Amino acid sequence: MALNLWRCVMKRAEARWCLYRSLYNSSHGFNESEVKRKLAELSGGSVKLCKGENGIAELGISNSSRKNALSGTMMLELEERISDLEKWKEGKGLIVYGTEDTFCSGGDLNTIKAISNAKDGLMMCMFMQNTLTRLQRLPLISVALIQGKAIGGGAELCTACDFRLMTEGSEIRFVHKHMGIVPGWGGASRLIQLVGSRQALKLLSGALRIPPEHAISIGLADGTLSSAADSALEEAQKWITPYTKGAANVTRAMKKLIVCGREHLFEDAIRKEKDIFATVWGGPSNLQALSERTKYN
Numbered sequence: 215m216a217l218n219l220w221r222c223v224m225k226r227a228e229a230r231w232c233l234y235r236s237l238y239n240s241s242h243g244f245n246e247s248e249v250k251r252k253l254a255e256l257s258g259g260s261v262k263l264c265k266g267e268n269g270i271a272e273l274g275i276s277n278s279s280r281k282n283a284l285s286g287t288m289m290l291e292l293e294e295r296i297s298d299l300e301k302w303k304e305g306k307g308l309i310v311y312g313t314e315d316t317f318c319s320g321g322d323l324n325t326i327k328a329i330s331n332a333k334d335g336l337m338m339c340m341f342m343q344n345t346l347t348r349l350q351r352l353p354l355i356s357v358a359l360i361q362g363k364a365i366g367g368g369a370e371l372c373t374a375c376d377f378r379l380m381t382e383g384s385e386i387r388f389v390h391k392h393m394g395i396v397p398g399w400g401g402a403s404r405l406i407q408l409v410g411s412r413q414a415l416k417l418l419s420g421a422l423r424i425p426p427e428h429a430i431s432i433g434l435a436d437g438t439l440s441s442a443a444d445s446a447l448e449e450a451q452k453w454i455t456p457y458t459k460g461a462a463n464v465t466r467a468m469k470k471l472i473v474c475g476r477e478h479l480f481e482d483a484i485r486k487e488k489d490i491f492a493t494v495w496g497g498p499s500n501l502q503a504l505s506e507r508t509k510y511n
């Protein structure tokens with residue numbers, strides 16, 4: 215009876231959570247089907263998702279002839295993979311990585327050229343903001359594993375993860391200024407939240423190269439990985455494990471608290487904290503812990 219009531223509370227909370235995932239819909243002038251049709255014509259590369267039995271998924275950006283640039287079809291695939299992750303109730307963590315020697319070289323310049331008019335550019339911008347905001351709001355603890363360069367939109371993509379791990383010799387760089395543009399995939403707003411407005415202004419207006427030590431010193435990155443390229447994913451899995459250990463519903467509830475605290479005004483956030491608290495209180499993990507009476511000394 216108590217467990218059924220708890221399941222009911224949890225189902226309602228999950229449903230409410232789904233309501234505020236995307237930023238734009240038709241009421242904002244966003245025509246999703248039209249932008250999807252255009253992006254589908256701009257092909258190359260792929261975005262692969264592998265969901266592990268340990269609750270940690272790996273999302274691989276791959277476009278080997280273009281340094282993992284995101285083509286139109288890859289933008290669509292990225293959105294599909296995020297939809298898949300939103301439905302993955304056993305999930306606890308996510309590692310986003312680039313195959314071979316680059317994290318991501320940003321938007322595919324061929325795709326960008328094909329949609330360089332104002333209307334298409336704005337639609338693509340809203341599509342990518344929706345996708346990366348949904349990535350950031352996933353109830354999974356996410357890590358961007360940066361091997362090689364994260365450039366332009368690639369730098370924006372890595373800011374949508376909770377943590378950034380960089381291998382030696384890697385680099386994050388917002389090169390938008392040199393392209394005569396500014397970030398539009400939400401990268402500037404997220405960068406300000408991560409490093410503050412003064413640092414963000416320096417990084418964006420100087421299009422500065424950000425190596426691992428600099429990224430760590432300003433709070434943009436969370437660690438440097440020392441492993442060789444082929445074992446970096448394994449090292450990232452080890453790094454994330456202390457944060458994802460334990461019951462999925464508790465890890466997911468923790469991440470939801472962080473999203474609420476970050477995105478809502480204090481009063482709104484603290485009310486949402488109550489709703490999320492109700493999804494774990496009296497649940498199986500809680501009852502188990504009560505019966506074990508663990509000490510933390």
Ligand SMILES: CCC(=O)SCCNC(=O)CCNC(=O)[C@H](O)C(C)(C)COP(=O)(O)OP(=O)(O)OC[C@H]1O[C@@H](n2cnc3c(N)ncnc32)[C@H](O)[C@@H]1OP(=O)(O)O
Pocket residue numbers: 279280281283284319320321322323324326363365366367368389393399
């Ligand atoms: C949303 C806003 C945006 O993201 S705007 C896009 C910002 N990105 C860029 O401008 C990236 C430009 N590319 C570069 O700076 C270099 O190619 C980087 C990524 C540093 C790699 O240098 P390097 O290791 O010397 O390789 P390379 O230049 O020979 O490149 C190999 C092939 O890949 C291609 N490539 C690279 N980046 C892109 C891209 N974003 N879109 C399309 N193609 C890209 C290069 O053109 C090159 O192709 P090819 O072998 O000459 O045919």
